[in-house]
Structure formats: C-alpha cells, structure tokens
Amino acid sequence: MANEDSREAEKLNIKTKIRNHLMERRNEAKVIRKIVGIIALILILIAGGTALGGYIYIKSALKPVNPENNKQIKVEVPIGSSTTSIGMLLEKKGIIKNSTVFKYYVKLNNISGFQAGNYALTPSMTLDEITQTIQTGKLVREALFKMTIPEGLWLDQIAEIIAKKLDVPVADVTKKMTDDETLKRLMAKYPSLLTDDILQKQIQQPLEGYFFPATYPFYEEKPSIESVLDMMLNQTQVVIAKYAETMEEKNMSTHELLTMASLVEKEATEKADRHLISSVFYNRIKNKMPLQTDPTVAYALGKHLDRTLYEDLEVDSPYNTYKNQGLPPGPIANAGEASIEAALNPEKSDYLYFLAEYGTGDVYYAKTLDEHNELKAKHITNKRKESTGGNKENE
Template identity: 35%
Template structure:
C-alpha cells in the first residue's frame, strides 16, 4: 500500500512539472506571438478596413500583409481589450514594429492614417499635379485649375504670360495629409509652407540685394533647374546676377526646356529661337515668372551667391558645370565636355 502511495505521489509531481512546463511554453509562445513582427522601423503599410469586416477578416488581412504573426491571437487581444465589435472602418497606417495591442487600439478608436508624399525640388506645377493624381490624392485637372489663380500672398504676382500664378511657390517638401483632403487644401498647404520657409531674415537679405521675393524665386528656379551639383548652385546664381548687372541675356537652357515642356538633353539653335517671353536667349532680364518650384538650397544660393568673374557655364556628362570668363574660354569648355 505504501508503495502505491509513493508511486501516486511521483505521478502527481510529474504531472505538476509537466503542467508547469506546458504553461511556461504556452505562455512563451503567446508572448512571442504578441510581439511585433519586426523591431526595425519601416515605412507604413496602408490598410483599408471596409464596413462590415469582422475581427477575423481584419486579422487575415493584417497577417497577409506581414503585420501580425497570428490571426487567432489578434482576435483574442481584441476580445480581451473589449474591442472585438468596435473595430472601425477606415484607412490605417501600420508598421511591422507595432504591437498587436497598439494595432487593436488604433482600429477601435478610428486612429486613421495620414498619407505621406514628397514634392521633389524643381518640380513644376504640372509635375506636382501628376504626382498627386498618381498617389490618388488629387485630380490633376482640378489642381492645375486652382494653381492658375491662387495667390494668398501679395508677392505672388499676376501676369498674363503666367500659366500658373503659384508656380515657384508650391514648396518642395514631405507632407503628411489626411485622406480626403481637397485639391485646394493641398495647394494652399504647399504655398503656406513656402511662406513659412522664406524667413524674415531671407526677406531682409533680398531687400538688401535690391531683389523682390518674386525675383528671388524666379532666379532660384533657374538655379534649381540648371544646377545638378550642390557646389555649383551659388556660382550659377553669381553668374546670373552678374549677367543681369551687365545687361546681358541670361541664356538659360532651363527656360527653353520650360517652353518645350520637357527636359531636352541637347538644345538646337532652332530651340533657342522659340517665340516666348520665357526665352532668355531672345529677351533680356528675367523671365516673367518662375520655371519651377525651387528648394531652400537654390533659394539660399541666390541670396548668398558666389562673387565671380565668370559669365558662362556648361555641364559635362556627370552634371558638373565648367565655368568660363570669356566666350572663347566657353567655346573651349564646350569642346572639352563634348569629347
């Protein structure tokens, strides 16, 4: 009888140990499954939750996008948090380094996503409109219609030659916007950003140079489109300012490309004779308006130009410019970069 009791005791001890180990292993597995898929911060993944989708439907979608490790655990967390039936239809931005609990709370509170997009430096209004339409944030036609006349600040001039009054003032930057933003809100946001970035110190510097804000942005747009290497920007700005002072035509190839509507690698003599007020080969002084939306570096180059004796420049195949003081030197430089 004593032997049976001892045997039973050992069986019970074994079962207790087994239960403890199983509980530990199950707890470890559950803990692991509740952890983020990745610890690396990555770009957000947009998830659209449609009306009528169940917690299981949403879990399946999150699992398919690599955002959670286990659908069942997602449903368990939603139930524990009391949110299984309150997951709201909307568009969300999740990242693989988010915990399951964080995702559930975002879904339950309707913490909708923000769409992020970047306007590259030197983009024109036409290019910005196309980019926004491709990202399904705006109708390109509506955006361009608004850009024709929008002028919330007095320094944005109105001239009959301009296709878009805000050309030059839609500031290149990375923006985060809510879904459903309108074309006008998008455009105003970019113009307001320009007004913030063009500081009082920059306005004071422009005034000291005898330039209006509008003239600074026209010059900056030329520098933006001409310069491909950062170090060339202030030198090109210096050349343009020197030419203006000497009453020489700017002869900017970028203005011809603006007239053409596309970047042509090599211009012909015929191209430089195109009838347009933007043609700086035919007309003295600045073109009637900016030819692109310049970034802050191009604007700073105009406000802080290199004092130079150069009057000419030509780019080589790498995009770096070669500067010359005389037309004879310029022709030699053209010959060198062409070979």
C-alpha cells in the same frame, strides 16, 4: 526812557517772530522729509514687491501646470508654426501656464527645430520635456500617407503627384491651381507671398514655382486639393520669411527671388556650386548679356527636353532667355531652399559662363567666351562623340 523801552520791546518781538518762523520752517522741513521718506519707502516696497511678484510668477510659469495631472491632451502643431504660435497653442490647451514665458525659455535656451505633427502632452510635463517632445517629432499617430514634392518640378508635374496621391483626375488638380476663384482666395490668404506679379500677362502659370518642395504628412484619408495647395504655399511662405530682411536690403521681391532661384535649381547638378551659378546669372545681367539658360527654352516650348537644339532656341516667348535679356517673367520650376539662398546670396566672381560635363555632372566656369568654348569642346562635344562611337550630333 519810555521810548527806549518801546524800542527794546519791539526788537524782542521781532526776534521772537524770526525765531518762531525759523522753528516753523524746521518743522515743515521735518514733515516734508518724513513724507518724502515715506513715499520713497512705499515706492521701494512697490518696486520690490513687483520684482518679487514677477520673480515668483515666472518661477511658477516655468513649472508644470499640474504635476499630478497625467491626462494626455492631443495638440496638433501645424507646418510652419512659429515659437510664438506654438506657445499660444500650448497655453490654450492648458499644457503651459504662459506663452510669453515659453517663448523666452525657448529663446534663452537656444531651442529650435520644432516639428509639425500631432502630440500627446500632459499638464504634468516640464517645459524641457515639452520642447524635447516637439523637437523629436514623436507623433500621437503616424501619418496616413506622405507626399514628396521634389525640387525643380513644373506645375504640371506637381499636379500629377497630387492627383496620384489623392486619387483624383489630374485635370481637377490643374483646374484648382489655375482658376481665378482659387487664385483670388489664395492671394487673399497669402498677400505677402502671392502678389500681383503672378498675374502679369506674360506669366504662363501664376503659381509656377510657388509650391515648396518637401515631404508633406497627411493625417486624413482624403484631404481636399485646396488643403494640399494651402500646405505647400504656407511652407513656401515660412521659408521665404527667413530671408525677408535680406530681400528688403537688396530691394528684391519674392517673385524675383523665386524666379532667379528656379533658374539656379534647374541648372544645378549635385556637384554644382549653386552660389557660383547664381553669380554667373547676376554677372550676365550686370553686363547686359542674355542669360542663355536652356531650361527657360524648354519651359517656353512647354516640353521637357533631353537636349536643347539650335532650332529650339528660336522659340518666340518672353521666357526664352536666348532672345530676351534679364529674368524671365516668372519662375520656371519650384526651387529648394539651397537654391533660394544662393539666388539671394551669390558668390562673388567674374564668371560669365558655366557648363556641366556630359555624363558626370561636373561643372566648369569661364570668364570669356573663348575659355567657355574650349571647355565645351573638351567636356561636352568630345564626350558625346565618344559615347556615340564618334558620330557627330547637332550641338
């Protein structure tokens, strides 16, 4: 009997332990659920608070820095400035609250066409007012003078324009464009633009073709020659940067691009399709034919030719594309953006020849030499005979 009582007590004790264990597990589970719930709530509050804080901050950054402050602050936007650099400049000057917000505001609103110059901006201006002001180019002061560098110029012609505008000897400008010290400084400042390609032994002028054609404003009476060169090279770098991805895809260097663009520039007339001219050059290279473009002969001779004669074609120079296949060692002139873009994206064609009609500038293309000669006789030889009363000139 005693044994039975003992067994019953033991069973009861086991049941009690199990019940107590289960209760402990339930309590632990409740505590864990509470902790998880609290943590989740905290995370939700943090995320919500962060999102709300971010929303409030961005909303604030889109508003004027100080609606009551109409004090004008002079801000100079350099030529070739990016949206990021403009935003950082405006933030530093206290015109906007945050340059990153400014950058995305410009991007999301598809705003572009910012113009370099000096502006009078205030902390009370909205982002819309600021961007419109920089787009329209309302300057605080007018440029003291402007210098226009046309397309298709040789380095010596650009030097003459600079010398005249700065009222300095041409020799001083030419020296700055060619001396080793200047080249070293400029190559260090523009390493992606001015590579060792410009120092090849066959290059006649290292910086030939690298000064971008444009109208440059100046706000000081006597800018230095160095600052003028910097301004033009910077603009070239800005333009070339637009095509960096395509250049990489086509494995084309800046030097090669500017060289091809210079040929297109010198051969193109107002009526010419630069993309077709570009295609002719590429097609001839592909077919292992010399480019045979007259402007390279003139450059090799170092003189501007009204007409290229047979005797001129004999000049012994790596720039003479009648004697040498492929591109010349470097650019033969400065090319505008239209020619740069065409050199990078030629039209698809089978043309191997082109010519411009004498007197009109109309351009005709041919796939064979026979077709080209027929066009030449019709649009050049006969036209010249007519203009000279039937006297035959050297072709």
